[in-house]
Amino acid sequence: MISIKKKMSMTSVWSRRLFILSFLLPTLALFALFTIYPLIRGLYLSFFDWSGGSETMNFIGVNNYKELFSDSIIPTAIKNDYFLIFWKVILIMLLATFFAVALTRLRLKEYGFYRIIFFFPNIISVVVIGVLWSFIYNPSLGFLNAFLSLFTKNPIEINWLGSPNLAIWSLLPPSVWAGIGFYMLLIIASILGIPNSLYEAASIDGANEWKQFTGVTLPLIWEQFKTSIIHIVITTLNGSFIIVKLMTDGGPDNQTQVLGYYLYQMGFKQYHLSYGATIGVLILVLSLITTLLINRILHRDTIEM
Amino acid sequence: MNVLSTKKPLLYLSKSIVRLILLLWTIIVIYPVLWTFLTSLKDNQQVMLGKPWDLPTLFRFGNYADVWSRAHFGDYFFNSIMVTVGSIAVSMILAATTAYILARYTFRGRGILYFIYVASMMIPTTLGLIPLFFLLSDLHLSNSLFGLMLVYSVGTIGILPFAIFFLVGFYKTLPRELEEAATIDGSSNYGIFFRIMLPLSKPGLVTVGIMNALTVWNEYIMATVLINDPEKYTVPVGIAIMQAEMQYRTEWGPLFAGLAISMIPVILMYVLYQRQITGGLTAGALKG
Numbered sequence: 001m002i003s004i005k006k007k008m009s010m011t012s013v014w015s016r017r018l019f020i021l022s023f024l025l026p027t028l029a030l031f032a033l034f035t036i037y038p039l040i041r042g043l044y045l046s047f048f049d050w051s052g053g054s055e056t057m058n059f060i061g062v063n064n065y066k067e068l069f070s071d072s073i074i075p076t077a078i079k080n081d082y083f084l085i086f087w088k089v090i091l092i093m094l095l096a097t098f099f100a101v102a103l104t105r106l107r108l109k110e111y112g113f114y115r116i117i118f119f120f121p122n123i124i125s126v127v128v129i130g131v132l133w134s135f136i137y138n139p140s141l142g143f144l145n146a147f148l149s150l151f152t153k154n155p156i157e158i159n160w161l162g163s164p165n166l167a168i169w170s171l172l173p174p175s176v177w178a179g180i181g182f183y184m185l186l187i188i189a190s191i192l193g194i195p196n197s198l199y200e201a202a203s204i205d206g207a208n209e210w211k212q213f214t215g216v217t218l219p220l221i222w223e224q225f226k227t228s229i230i231h232i233v234i235t236t237l238n239g240s241f242i243i244v245k246l247m248t249d250g251g252p253d254n255q256t257q258v259l260g261y262y263l264y265q266m267g268f269k270q271y272h273l274s275y276g277a278t279i280g281v282l283i284l285v286l287s288l289i290t291t292l293l294i295n296r297i298l299h300r301d302t303i304e305m
Numbered sequence: 306m307n308v309l310s311t312k313k314p315l316l317y318l319s320k321s322i323v324r325l326i327l328l329l330w331t332i333i334v335i336y337p338v339l340w341t342f343l344t345s346l347k348d349n350q351q352v353m354l355g356k357p358w359d360l361p362t363l364f365r366f367g368n369y370a371d372v373w374s375r376a377h378f379g380d381y382f383f384n385s386i387m388v389t390v391g392s393i394a395v396s397m398i399l400a401a402t403t404a405y406i407l408a409r410y411t412f413r414g415r416g417i418l419y420f421i422y423v424a425s426m427m428i429p430t431t432l433g434l435i436p437l438f439f440l441l442s443d444l445h446l447s448n449s450l451f452g453l454m455l456v457y458s459v460g461t462i463g464i465l466p467f468a469i470f471f472l473v474g475f476y477k478t479l480p481r482e483l484e485e486a487a488t489i490d491g492s493s494n495y496g497i498f499f500r501i502m503l504p505l506s507k508p509g510l511v512t513v514g515i516m517n518a519l520t521v522w523n524e525y526i527m528a529t530v531l532i533n534d535p536e537k538y539t540v541p542v543g544i545a546i547m548q549a550e551m552q553y554r555t556e557w558g559p560l561f562a563g564l565a566i567s568m569i570p571v572i573l574m575y576v577l578y579q580r581q582i583t584g585g586l587t588a589g590a591l592k593g
Contacts, residue, residue, distance in 0.1 A: 015494070016410075016494065019494040019495065020406050020410055020412060023402040023403060023405065023406045023498075024402070024403055024406055024418070026399060026402075027399040027400070027402060027403040027459075027465070027469075028403070028418070030399065030455075030458075030459040031399075031422070031425075031459050031465060031466075033440070033459075034437070034440070034455065034456060034459040034460040034461070035425055035433065035459065035460055035461050035465075035466075036421075036425070037436070037440065038432075038433035038436035038437045038440060038460075038461060039428060039432055039433055039436075039461075041436035041439075041440070042432050042433060042435065042436045045435065045436065095330075098326075099327070099330070102323045102326075102327060103327075106320055106323060108320075108324070108327075110327075114327055114331065115583065116575075116579055116583075117331050117334055117335065118330065118331075118334060119582075119583055120334060120338070120575065121334055123519050123523075123571055123574075123575055123582065124338075124523070124568060124571060125522070125523030125524075125525065125540075125541050125544075125567055125568075125571075126523065126525060127523070127525045127541040127544050127545055127567075128341075128523075128541075128544065128564050128567050128568060130545075131544055131545075131548045131560070131564060132337055132341055132564060133337075134548070135344075135557075135561075136337060136340075140355050141352060141353070141355050141357060141557070142357060143340065143357035143358065146355070146356070146357045146358060177333070177334070177337075185583055209319075234427060234429065237429060238429045238430055238431055239430075241431065241526065242525055242526065245545075246545060246548065259431075260429075260431045263431055263434070263435075264431075264434070264526075264530075267434070267435045267438075268438075268530060273435050276434075276435050277435050277436070280429070280431055280432040280433075280434065280435065281432065283429050283431055283432060284428065284429055284432050287427075287429055291427075
């Protein structure tokens with residue numbers, strides 16, 4: 001190595017630099033234009049009044065933010081976003097952990113089969129999932145009511161997505177259904193990283209499966225747990241929009257409105273673009289705050305193996 | 306010994322219960338998918354009977370022909386393929402070059418550059434949605450599949466940063482000896498990358514390429530905002546539009562044939578590359 005370095009003349013130093021730049025710059029330039037610039041532009045837009053088109057953009061300072069605080073739909077949307085986050089975190093993490101532990105610790109020979117099946121919903125388009133589940137919920141044609149009717153005398157005709165109380169709850173099963181597999185795989189991978197000797201030591205000490213789970217597994221997968229929960233928060237704030245758009249259109253009467261879909265409606269249906277951008281900033285701020293809070297609440301001293 | 310023997314029946318019982326739950330979840334996962342394919346073969350009358358359990362009576366494969374040509378899913382399918390292949394090709398070459406430098410060369414700003422790419426994965430896509438719409442119209446690329454392809458390749462949906470993140474990890478695992486030998490043999494930096502490193506990183510490129518292809522194939526938000534021309538719809542947009550139209554005319558069979566058409570390539574990819582998809586995901590996520 002040393003001899004190679006010594007041979008480097010000035011020209012080779014320059015050709016090395018040129019090589020590095022030629023490999024980094026095209027990517028960075030396009031990334032800056034299509035990813036970084038829109039983010040900054042979004043922040044910038046939120047201080048203006050603008051509805052697209054060619055008319056002038058008026059600087060209005062924090063007026064969009066004031067409007068945000070007096071808009072009665074925003075609290076509903078935030079409440080719904082956090083409703084979905086809360087229940088998705090609970091249900092997905094419970095089921096994903098249960099499946100991951102069951103598949104790894106019980107040493108089932110069908111392990112591979114379940115792994116493949118359970119992950120499958122994660123790679124289906126959210127659009128397909130939304131359309132499919134709205135049909136599952138269809139009051140007269142869907143199989144949910146048909147299934148429930150098997151247990152009752154009269155056919156059940158619940159309007160799952162149309163009634164104000166049920167609609168937001170009905171958005172949960174598709175989100176959980178589509179989410180579990182990914183987190184299950186993550187937890188499986190971190191469980192498989194735990195040395196078997198720890199489990200052997202625990203079982204010699206007389207720890208049963210549950211004790212082994214709380215004493216060995218849980219502390220050692222905790223970091224992965226935290227990462228997964230944060231990931232659920234970010235993807236929900238970002239992506240619940242599609243499920244809402246396809247299944248309830250925010251209705252009935254904005255009862256299932258979420259921030260992402262409200263942004264879309266403001267921006268592209270009502271052409272209140274700068275206000276839409278302001279909602280985008282709100283989403284960013286909320287995801288940052290929530291991420292920090294979760295990091296703080298779930299913080300435990302990391303255990304080195 | 307005594308403890309173990311008394312524990313065994315209990316273990317057997319709990320194992321059976323766990324198996325039952327796993328089986329139940331398998332049904333919950335598979336049945337809706339199976340149901341989609343079954344409904345796609347029913348005619349409208351049978352769907353409207355409201356007996357969702359029934360098997361199709363006539364197996365109307367005509368639903369597929371119908372949705373493919375009359376509802377233009379053939380065009381959507383072609384558009385989706387073009388956009389997916391294009392954005393994977395563009396993002397892969399951009400990611401592989403950057404990842405190789407980040408993994409193999411030391412220079413000032415390397416840490417920051419890597420951090421910017423990785424941190425950008427945490428930023429909500431929706432924040433960039435409105436500005437991207439106007440950026441494309443400034444570039445005269447609004448309502449164009451090429452513009453959509455560019456947004457997928459390097460825009461906020463995050464396939465580029467993911468590819469960089471994944472490939473940096475991958476290049477770090479490749480042995481350095483080959484490059485050193487090639488340097489002594491007088492190969493140029495470019496020669497080393499294109500003739501040695503790029504072919505060697507094929508497994509990593511395949512994994513990340515497939516995962517990103519799935520993301521692009523399924524993407525909806527950007528496609529619905531950036532494309533207005535019905536001739537340029539991608540499959541997810543076509544499905545959403547068709548579902549919205551169901552209020553006015555009911556064509557359940559063709560709609561479900563549309564869902565099936567969207568899922569078939571995904572299922573094929575999953576069957577062929579199951580190991581890369583599930584393995585790559587966890588490998589990528591665990592390093593983070």
